[in-house]
Amino acid sequence: MTVSPLIGVLALQGDIKEHELALTAVGARTSRVRTEAELAQVDGLVIPGGESTTMSNLAIRMNLIDPLRAASKAGLPMYGSCAGMIMLAAHVTDARPDQQSIGGLDVTVRRNAFGRQVDSFEIDLDISVVGPKPFRAVFIRAPLVESVDSGVEVLSTLQRGGAAGTIVAVRQGVRLATSFHPELTGDTRIHELFVEIVRQHS
Amino acid sequence: MADQEEVTGTSRVKRGMADMLKVGVIMDVVNAEQAKIAEDAGAVAVMALERVPADIRAQGGVARMSDPDMIDEIINSVSVPVMAKARIGHFAEAQILQSLGVDYIDESEVLTPADYANHIDKSLFTVPFVCGATNLGEALRRLTEGAAMIRSKGEAGTGDVSNAVTHMRRIRGDIARLTSMSPDELYVAAKELQASFDLVAEVARLGRLPVVLFTAGGIATPADAAMMMQLGADGVFVGSGIFKSGDPVRRAQAVVQATLNFDNPDVVAKVSRGLGDAMVGINVADIPVAHRLEDRGW
Secondary structure (H helix, E strand, C coil): CCCCCEEEEEEECCHHHHHHHHHHHCCCCCECCCCHHHHHHEEEEECCCCHHHHHHHHHCCCCCHHHHHHHHEEECCEEEEHHHHHHHHHEEEEECCCCCCCCCEEEEEEEECCCHHHEEEEEEEEHHHHHHCCEEEEEEECCCCEEECCCEEEEEEECCCCCCCCCEEEEEEEEEEEECCCCCCCCCCCHHHHHHHHHHHH | CCCCEEEEECHHHHHEEEEEEEEEEEEEEHHHHHHHHHHHHHCCCEEEEECCHHHHHHCCCCCCCCCCEEEEEEEEHCCCCCEEEEECCCCHHHHHHHHHHCEEEEECEEEEEEEECCCCCCHHHHCCCEEECCCCHHHHHHHCCCCEEECCCCCCCCCHHHHHHHHHHHHHHHHHHHCCCCCCHHHHHHHHHCCCCHHHHHHHHHHCCCCCCEEEECCHHHHHHHHHHHHCCCEEEEEEHHHHHCCCHHHHHHHHHHHHCCCCCHHHHCCCCCCCCCCCCCHHCCCHHCCCCCCCCC
């Protein structure tokens, strides 16, 4: 592909701008997606951080949940950070019963798994697929991945208090998800990885 | 091997939490039932308090932090973040709210101030704070004290959006002036704004606040929300406007839709239909100066 890919950012709620800046910094073009027509234009989709309960609610009210599911089924590359990870997960524990997700990522995710906002934190992670340099990761009322099906690649885990590694970054084919917010730190390596996934897919 | 040491309460974690609320509506609620209505309507967070500003205004008396039982009940009833208000300068109320596990504290002029000289030293807390401001200098002083989010004050409990407009335009205008100044003029600008030079220089470089800027105080209709978003707000606080109206469920949904679709008048028109009565409201101009909340905060 010669022109840079057009990456949509699901623009229902959350830190839309920060993802746009990170994507632009790694050479992608961006557009905001609020309608089915806008979704049809993009080569890949980022689902930003925000409140997953609200995002799910708005996707339903804006008649966008079915088009998003169809796009996911059709193999549109998608990356979700935090709330975006919850939106992509096939199973969500402890969500409101009416919370709806897009699916496409065969994992089970727990919402607010680390506690309330006072428990939000930042930490260095090893994410070898983006290079040896530690990745400063910001976790805000973050979800974690409780279990993954076969076919899902674990990209990073977090060691906490002697417990076995908690899964915080995964990839399954053209789907990528992180519990944390790379868009808040200026480290664009996760966005670079996603844009590369989109390029190879196109 | 990465340094696996987790750090809580950093500026990035506090400010980042506010980033997650953008393009959202935060609604005042006084019980679990209202909190659920707000969440169902698409509120991005709820503000737990005992009396909405319109009632504080009507009933008078000293307005304080809410009962911990009531805050707990709201925390347990919704999955969205829960905010609560502490009085200006009342650091012990803030300590209690942090201990209860609220996700954000609003050091708010809506409650009766506890200290007429000092605000809370918010840098000492793990929980993030939002504070009101009527102009850029006030916003930057709150940031120096450790606030991680700013909201324009408006005039709470009135349903009159005019002060919210004035304050948002003033903050944005103050920022625009800074961006047009040469570097040597920023020293005097910092003096005049009564704000830290480093912050003034940062705002001049960014062309915006280094934190999220919401709007508050008098927003009562979908059109009010759409206007404030077009004036540059990142999101909207609605206090009395929802639950003092004729049909809170529909109005809450409509304000959420108008905030998201603020740049699409067709959608705002559609959601503005059939909402029943808006809160009755008071013209700010009819409120004696001594009873105006915008002047609380220094």
